[in-house]
Amino acid sequence: MMSTTSRITSDQGVVLMQYLARALFALLAVFYFHNTDQFYFALPQATPWLLFFTYVVVQLGLLFWRPANSDAFASAMDLLTLGVVMLLDAGSPPPTMALLFVAVLSNGLLHGLKRFLVMLAAAEVMLAIVLPVRLSYAPTPDSSASLFLVAALSICMLYFGLMIWRNQVLARAALEATWRDPDTDFISREALVSTAGWLVPLHDRISSPLTLVLIQHGELPQLADQVAQRIRRSDVAARYDESQLALLLPCTATAAAEQLLHDLRDRHPGLRAALMTLADGDVALEQALTHLEQSMARTTEEDSHWLAHAAPIH
Structure with a gap:
């Protein structure tokens, strides 16, 4: 058929x-x-x-x-x-x-x-x-x-x-x-998964770190404005669900991504996040984002538990 x-x-x-x-x-x-x-x-x-x-x-x-x-x-x-x-x-x-x-x-x-x-x-x-x-x-x-x-x-x-x-x-x-998501002016989750997957094998081929980030906050439009001002033209930002943003940060090490998240949390208390730097070019982008989403469940709004580092995918 x-x-x-x-x-x-x-x-x-x-x-x-x-x-x-x-x-x-x-x-x-x-x-x-x-x-x-x-x-x-x-x-x-x-x-x-x-x-x-x-x-x-x-x-x-x-x-x-x-x-x-x-x-x-x-x-x-x-x-x-x-x-x-x-x-x-x-x-x-x-x-x-x-x-x-x-x-x-x-x-x-x-x-x-x-x-x-x-x-x-x-x-x-x-x-x-x-x-x-x-x-x-x-x-x-x-x-x-x-x-x-x-x-x-x-x-x-x-x-x-x-x-x-x-x-x-x-x-x-x-x-x-x-x-395009009308609330954040970022691309949608569907657009992210269907168009940005090529970044994973590309950065593995050129031995450059690609860091994935999920950010959760109750006031997503305000957070999106701050994210839009802080990310580079080469970065990819997308609306992931009702309260989450997904970021793909090419050529970005874990420490640099952490600094970005700390700056965002200073301006938006209650922000929670999970991040992971990909080390395997065979991982599908959708699989990596799902893995990050599971790691996000370990976070809370407390200062010592707001950021989760996802374990590498094997």
Whole structure:
């Protein structure tokens, strides 16, 4: 199951799904024309099938050879083909116009708001060319239905464009909330564990001490302001839980870390802390932080027991 999900969510899986969707909608259009008595313009009955095979082969070529800007070429091919299809469609308004909605929306969902707006503008340009050609050959004035469908589809596409924009804004806000803690302005625990683990083997390789510190205090935002003023740009500070901060202090010996903690405790009575200088590059960062958390349980707010030195991990 996981393997199948990984294939579908990969870049190659998305491209393959796009191709299958294009082929399916193209086949649907061919069946529609196959059951239609006549075309808008007098053409051989095999024209839709010829157009279908040409479209599928070109898209298949883009799928396998993947030239530069192949996605843009494929989208342009979609619009060009839809323009020809709408000129063939004898319906008034042409039902195949609905495929424009599918093409524009799918580009927005897969490639974001910018591609959506580009496709929407290109679709409107294509309609501005195709509809006057159709209307100029219409035997009777019958433009109101087509114009209504164009307006309805345009409003729908703009609505879904706003929804895509809204979802992107919410996704960015959720990512920022996951990355940054709003109370301390430090990174979150999840961000620390997922991004800072490389510091452990790096400092083991260069034989430089990496000291890990957990700090606990009831007034965490005030403590965070003091920590932000005292740590270096190379240090990593994170919100660990409701009342704890985690610090990663590269190239810092135990004595230097102790001095930092003593200075913080002078300004924030009641502070408790646990520290450990890593000596094993194979230790996972999350494992080391859990070990520090267990050592923190030995501390109290008394002057002689506020700081715990965690034993080395074996």
